[in-house]
Amino acid sequence: MRRSRVKDILASGQGGPVLLKGWVRTRRDSKGFSFLELNDGSCLGNVQALVDHSRELSPLLERLNTGAACAVAGELVASPAAGQKWEVRVSALTVYGEADPETYPLQKKRHSDEFLRTIAHLRPRTNKYGAMLRIRSEMALAVHGFFRERGFAHIHAPILTGSDCEGAGEMFRVSSLEPEAVAALSPVEREAAEFFGRAAGLTVSGQLEAEMLALALGDVYTFGPTFRAENSNTPKHAAEFWMVEPEMAFADLAEDMDLAEALVCGLVRHALTHCAEDLALFVSFVDKTLMATLTGILDKPFVRLPHAEAIRVLQASGRSFEFPVHEGSDLQTEHERFLCEEHFKSPVIVHDYPKEIKAFYMRLNDDGATVAAMDLLVPRIGELVGGSQREERLEVLSRRMAEAGLPSEPYWWYLDSRRYGSAPHAGFGLGFERLLMLVTGIANIRDVIPFPRTPRNLEF
């Protein structure tokens, strides 16, 4: 007999013979029989199983404590008691793996996020992390669905990269050489000995490669792991995270903002319609205002305002910020939060930043002072998306690189795309984990990644 999933059992319309395999969430003993509550990860809910203290079943039942893995076979019947629609009358029991209650860390009680992080290998068995991981999976599929519907090609940007200076952040070095062997080598010898014959690292962004493919396939996107060796110790930074990076040929900044807004709204809408049960857990136990936040995002168009206008709003607010704002200054976290959480009470897209505070590849506007960049800010998270129209004019791009102090040789292939058939194009990066934080209300990025990598944390 094939095993039934809890999800299907709970939704089934009729009883009958059933085989269920899962992990014991709790066991309640009565005189003569016990209740087992089983979860198999297919959904938030459990199925209650009724086990008689018969001569055959009792010895097996005693081995089934919270956390143990087992199979129950029996009859699915309507439950006579309140609390559940169905229950399984167990006729046969198999114990796959016991869980010693003296040492099994998960108890039938609420645990702190901090404690659960120390047992990241077991926390997916809790309601909260199970729900988060199901939503994470569903959101990843929704990303692909969103772009597929719009005719974007999913492309795989390399994870190993030789371009050292993409400007997005500190890069992890990758080498196949033994550290002891390297110590004895001169820089030139080392380069020759390296696997790639040159320094290599983990990608900090697939953007440059995505641009090449957008200039061939039209509309493309990458969705993959990204690595930053920044010593960032905050609830919204991780050393390894997943980023969604669309890139559109023949698109300008306005179309870029349109896409970002559509993507965020599309994903939020998808969560509301496809993850309702798991989302309800976060509404009850993590963030009471979550529903209002999510529906608020869908309610009205995002506010869009030029950077200079944002500065004026901040100056006119009468607020005394720790970092006073002035023309040309970058927005601090306190400013971003004020704009979207207090002033507009809405997601805000700030665009057309002073060129001095943005990357070299962003398209220089006609004013010569600003670039066609945009940041999408959302309540609580801050920057969810960062993007721009790219500089497609070879001369301007070369000049901007020189101004930024970047050597042009390593970028010969990037510049080639501006030499041959260059075209306007635009794209952005969306932090997948930050999106999950937005959708679930989870406050720390370490809790939306199964095995988070942050400074000094590489266990599991």
Add this chain to the structure above:
RNA sequence: UCCCCGGUAGCUCAAUCGGCAGAGCGGGUGGCUGUUAACCACUAGGUUCGCGGUUCAAGUCCGUGCCGGGGAGCCA
């Protein structure tokens, strides 16, 4: 990396002015009941994060290291 806060039983926390180490939950044992965060009784459980110092006496005060959280910067 900087600033602030914290580290006490398996977990969440308390411990007054520096004066005998405590509770709830979880675990174990027994009881009871179609139970459902079950309930009742009993019970075991401690290098108070490490190192050094002050003191008759340190969980408590001082120094230092490690770890965790919050804020900032960097950004997705």
